[in-house]
Amino acid sequence: MTQKKTGTPRKIRALYIGAKGGDTFDPSQIEQQSRAVKAAGGEVVRFGGSSTGELIEALKDVDVAMSQGHKVDSAVFEHMGNHGRCKGLVSFGHGFDGIDTAAAARNGVVLANTASFGTEEVSNQAMMHLLICARKFVKQDKMVRQGVWDRKGLAPMGHVSGQTLGIIGLGDIGRAVARKAQAFRLHVIGYDPYIASWDFKEYAVEQVATLEDLCRRSDYVTLHVYLNEETRHMFSSKHFDHMKPTAYLINCSRGGVVDEKALIEALQKKKIAGAGLDVFEQEPTPATNPLLKMDNVSVTNHYASYSEVAWERAQTQMGEEAVRIAMGHWPMSLINPEVKHYAPPRKAAKTWEAMKADMGLR
Amino acid sequence: MAKLKVVVLGAENDPLSYERAEMKDLDITFVQAKPKSDGEAMEIVRDADAVMLRGDWGREPIINATSKCQVMAVYSHGFNHIDVDAINEKGIILTNSTGMCAEEVSNQAVTFILALNRQVVQSTNNMRKGVWDRQNLLPIEPLDEQVLGQVGFGNIGRQVVRKMSGWRMKTLVYDPYIPPWIIKEYGVEQVFDLNELCRRADYVSVVVPLNDETFHMIGEEQFKNMKRSAYFVNVCRGSVHDEKALIKALQTKLIRGAGLDVFEKEPVDPKNPLLQMENVITAPHLAGASTRSAWLSRQRAAQQVASVLRGEWPMGAQNPIVASKIEGRQRSKGRAPAAAPGLK
Numbered sequence: 205m206t207q208k209k210t211g212t213p214r215k216i217r218a219l220y221i222g223a224k225g226g227d228t229f230d231p232s233q234i235e236q237q238s239r240a241v242k243a244a245g246g247e248v249v250r251f252g253g254s255s256t257g258e259l260i261e262a263l264k265d266v267d268v269a270m271s272q273g274h275k276v277d278s279a280v281f282e283h284m285g286n287h288g289r290c291k292g293l294v295s296f297g298h299g300f301d302g303i304d305t306a307a308a309a310r311n312g313v314v315l316a317n318t319a320s321f322g323t324e325e326v327s328n329q330a331m332m333h334l335l336i337c338a339r340k341f342v343k344q345d346k347m348v349r350q351g352v353w354d355r356k357g358l359a360p361m362g363h364v365s366g367q368t369l370g371i372i373g374l375g376d377i378g379r380a381v382a383r384k385a386q387a388f389r390l391h392v393i394g395y396d397p398y399i400a401s402w403d404f405k406e407y408a409v410e411q412v413a414t415l416e417d418l419c420r421r422s423d424y425v426t427l428h429v430y431l432n433e434e435t436r437h438m439f440s441s442k443h444f445d446h447m448k449p450t451a452y453l454i455n456c457s458r459g460g461v462v463d464e465k466a467l468i469e470a471l472q473k474k475k476i477a478g479a480g481l482d483v484f485e486q487e488p489t490p491a492t493n494p495l496l497k498m499d500n501v502s503v504t505n506h507y508a509s510y511s512e513v514a515w516e517r518a519q520t521q522m523g524e525e526a527v528r529i530a531m532g533h534w535p536m537s538l539i540n541p542e543v544k545h546y547a548p549p550r551k552a553a554k555t556w557e558a559m560k561a562d563m564g565l566r
Numbered sequence: 567m568a569k570l571k572v573v574v575l576g577a578e579n580d581p582l583s584y585e586r587a588e589m590k591d592l593d594i595t596f597v598q599a600k601p602k603s604d605g606e607a608m609e610i611v612r613d614a615d616a617v618m619l620r621g622d623w624g625r626e627p628i629i630n631a632t633s634k635c636q637v638m639a640v641y642s643h644g645f646n647h648i649d650v651d652a653i654n655e656k657g658i659i660l661t662n663s664t665g666m667c668a669e670e671v672s673n674q675a676v677t678f679i680l681a682l683n684r685q686v687v688q689s690t691n692n693m694r695k696g697v698w699d700r701q702n703l704l705p706i707e708p709l710d711e712q713v714l715g716q717v718g719f720g721n722i723g724r725q726v727v728r729k730m731s732g733w734r735m736k737t738l739v740y741d742p743y744i745p746p747w748i749i750k751e752y753g754v755e756q757v758f759d760l761n762e763l764c765r766r767a768d769y770v771s772v773v774v775p776l777n778d779e780t781f782h783m784i785g786e787e788q789f790k791n792m793k794r795s796a797y798f799v800n801v802c803r804g805s806v807h808d809e810k811a812l813i814k815a816l817q818t819k820l821i822r823g824a825g826l827d828v829f830e831k832e833p834v835d836p837k838n839p840l841l842q843m844e845n846v847i848t849a850p851h852l853a854g855a856s857t858r859s860a861w862l863s864r865q866r867a868a869q870q871v872a873s874v875l876r877g878e879w880p881m882g883a884q885n886p887i888v889a890s891k892i893e894g895r896q897r898s899k900g901r902a903p904a905a906a907p908g909l910k
Contacts, residue, residue: 309894320747376747383751397899400881402665406725413902536745544889557758558742 216246216530219262219290221271233519237270237296240523240556244563246530256280263290267530270294270522275302285312285547292316292529294522295539298326298377298509301431301458305540312547316525319537320376321518322509327380329508330426330456333480334369334385336502337424337452338362340478343499360450362423365389370422372439373429373457374399374409381426382409393418415439419446424454431458439463444470449477456482456508468494471501482508524556531559570875573597573614575607576621584861585618587904588868592875604628611635616871624648629656637874641867643667643854645884646776646803657891661870663863664882665721667854671773672725674853675801678825679730679769682797683709687847702844707768707795709733715767717760717784718774718802719744726771727752738763764791769799776803784808789815797823801853804828813839816846827853865903873898 218241220234238248248270251262259276260283263269269276269290276293284290285308292314295303300317308315336342340358347354369385371378374396382392386408394409395418404411412418415438419425425447429435439453440463447453453476455462464485470476471494478500484493487506495501525535534553554562570592574582578600585596597614601607601623608631611617617632618639629638629652637659640648645662653660681687685703692703710733716723719741727737737754740763749756757763760783764770770792774780784798785808792798798821800807809830815821816839823845829838832851840846866882873880878898879889 320745323747380751398897400665400900401902402668402721406668406721411900542894544886545892545894547890549887549890552743553745554742555744555746555756555758561758 216241216244216268216527217266218246218248218526218530219251219266219269220248221251221259221269221274221276233272236516236519237522239520240527241530243560243565244527244531246527264288266290268292268294268526270296270526272296278304278307281308281311281313284308285314285543287311291547292535294318294525294529294535296518296522298322298430300539301460305432306542309540309543309546312543313540314529314535314538314543314547314550315540316529316535316537317539318518318521318525319539321521322511322514323376323380325511325514326377326428326456326508327384329482329504330377330381330428330454330480331384331388333454333456333482333502333504334424334426334452335364337454337478337480337500338364340500342502346499362450366391367423368393368421370395370412370418370425371409372396372415372418372425372427374404374407375428377456378426378428379407381428382407390424393421415443416446419443419451420448422451423448424452426454427457427461429457429461431460435461437461437463441466441469444475447476449474451476452478452480454480456480459483459485459487464495471495471498478502482506524559527559528553531563533559569593569595570615571595571597571613572616572618572871572875573599573611574618574620575610575623576600576619584864585868585871588865588872589875590904592872594875607631616875618867618871619648622647624653626652629653629658632656632658637661637871637880639663639867639871639882641863643671643863644775644803650777650885654885654888654891657888659874659880659883659888659892660885661867661874661880661882662884663866663870664884666862666866667856667859668721668725670856670859671722671801671853672729674827674849675722675726675771675773675799675825676729678799678801678827678847679714679771679797680709681847682769682799682823682825682845683707683712688844691844705795710735712736712768713738713766715740715757715763715770716754717741717763717770717772719749720773720775722773722802723771724752726773727754738767760788761791764788764796765793767796768793769797771799771801772806773802774806776805780806782806782808782811784812786811786815789820792821794819795822797821797825799825801825801827804830804832809840816840816843823847827851869901869903 241248256277256279260280263284294316296318298317305315367390369390369392371381371394374394385392392409393412395412395415401411438461480502482504483506528535533551536553572594578598582596599610604627607623607628611628611632614632614635616637617635620641626649635658638653639661641663643662689703713736714730715738716727717740719739738757739749739754740757740760746756772784783806789811825847827849828851870880870882877896879895881898
């Protein structure tokens with residue numbers, strides 16, 4: 205297999221769209237995100253406007269757009285993909301809430317995120333919440349700081365080893381959670397209708413057919429799904445009814461996946477033993493949220509994916525995916541695969557090193 | 567809905583238990599045939615909605631003779647014997663029995679690595695000849711301190727790495743198509759140059775599909791780059807390595823030995839030099855075989871066809887490029903396989 209040199213690369217232009225609501229460009233971030241585009245001999249231009257109309261105009265003479273949490277209106281897609289020079293959009297982070305992936309697909313617009321940049325971090329956060337719940341850390345920590353050494357009221361506490369963890373969503377993060385949970389000798393069961401049975405087997409996760417089955421059998425339930433029409437409020441009061449009263453719910457995915465009112469009610473009525481939450485339906489969550497008053501609930505502020513390494517990876521990947529899209533390849537983290545039915549065929553996604561070799565760069 | 571016609575080529579006496587079980591909820595007519603000519607095959611597939619292939623029917627004239635075929639399914643893992651370009655042109659989804667023998671093939675690769683390291687075949691042969699002396703078996707290196715180089719990181723390559731991780735060898739992976747974050751999950755080092763992997767590895771194991779890009783990908787240059795003490799293991803397709811170059815490399819001691827399940831021409835000519843070499847251990851292309859894969863290949867193939875006929879994009883699709891030629895399909899929601907009556 206020889207490495208092809210295709211001569212000097214075509215000059216790529218990428219449009220950087222910052223976070224929604226104004227100019228929040230952090231020069232160091234955009235530098236890292238632009239690195240790959242510049243290495244490929246391209247340039248990154250910043251979007252200086254604010255309206256959809258201005259965005260459509262700005263996209264006319266670029267090959268790819270890069271956004272950091274900027275919600276892109278579906279109307280914009282009608283001027284991209286099959287209808288314009290700009291072939292796709294790379295979005296920082298995992299989730300692509302607020303982006304109509306189907307509308308993008310229909311217009312031949314390739315969408316990518318920075319998949320798996322924070323897999324280690326989010327899976328660590330989920331395991332952390334699991335252990336905090338299992339060991340009743342919130343309560344213990346509070347007690348000790350108040351000068352209370354008494355261990356009353358801490359029982360019962362699960363053994364963890366030999367208990368059952370139910371994972372909803374077996375993507376990169378769900379898989380990492382399974383791997384870490386297995387190190388704790390948790391029995392891992394999983395629900396994900398889109399993962400093949402032979403992949404469940406490879407991850408040593410027992411596949412269950414329904415969410416109800418998973419809820420009935422689990423001592424800990426953790427969610428690792430995207431937020432979209434299908435998953436909004438996928439976890440609601442009936443699932444809390446199915447869960448064991450000694451079980452805990454962990455959510456480090458998106459607040460909207462769980463019906464928060466139902467969660468609060470379930471906790472108040474002791475239908476479940478507690479919860480560990482990184483995300484809420486409304487963020488920031490108000491100080492009056494009943495969840496914040498419960499000492500069997502551990503809370504963090506939607507930062508599960510953060511570490512410097514993770515952030516650096518996401519920023520680097522953003523640029524690399526932008527180059528892949530601009531150079532006619534599929535990105536490595538394509539989030540709307542149905543676009544393959546609408547957009548013309550593209551070259552396979554290749555590692556950045558392989559892309560550099562193809563471009564004659566070192 | 568009109569009856570769907572599923573043509574199964576090359577299996578005229580098979581009761582099609584798995585195929586029938588998986589498609590029980592669909593209105594199917596099964597047509598079985600072992601055509602004696604291309605012309606006969608072309609006639610049979612003309613109005614097929616799906617074609618399941620055992621044998622050599624995945625060729626252009628037969629593919630082009632179809633008029634409404636949605637899917638062509640092979641029962642094997644490999645599909646290098648299928649004219650993929652013709653299938654793509656025609657807008658047909660190609661499926662294989664993905665994963666049905668991944669455990670078996672990876673086990674074969676692992677077995678070869680261990681057997682070569684411990685000189686198992688050689689010592690057995692010695693003892694049968696009444697030779698106790700270990701001298702010609704040495705050196706035997708401590709495997710845990712050696713370097714494994716895995717070329718190809720699909721389903722099977724990953725299992726090789728997963729299984730070998732028990733030995734805690736330094737492991738290198740070369741695969742330009744796999745996202746770096748997948749490779750990181752396995753705690754291995756990704757290398758981006760095939761020759762670099764060859765220079766550093768004590769065992770070079772290759773598991774890739776055979777296509778234009780991988781044909782003879784391990785050749786003279788790679789054997790020259792490999793250590794003289796290194797072993798080469800191939801359990802995927804013979805033509806992935808250049809057999810002439812391999813023979814020469816072994817004869818001139820550019821590498822120490824090889825474990826081969828596959829050859830450029832099969833069955834192998836008994837006079838093939840590879841069969842005469844002490845440090846080459848072999849198997850007759852059986853890496854994928856087990857009592858399970860014998861039936862799992864049928865169930866898996868049938869699952870793919872059923873999925874397509876239900877309007878889904880099947881999990882075992884092997885030509886995603888065809889998506890640009892066909893209407894959008896639902897994502898396949900995995901179903902538990904149907905219980906095939908009377909059979910495992």
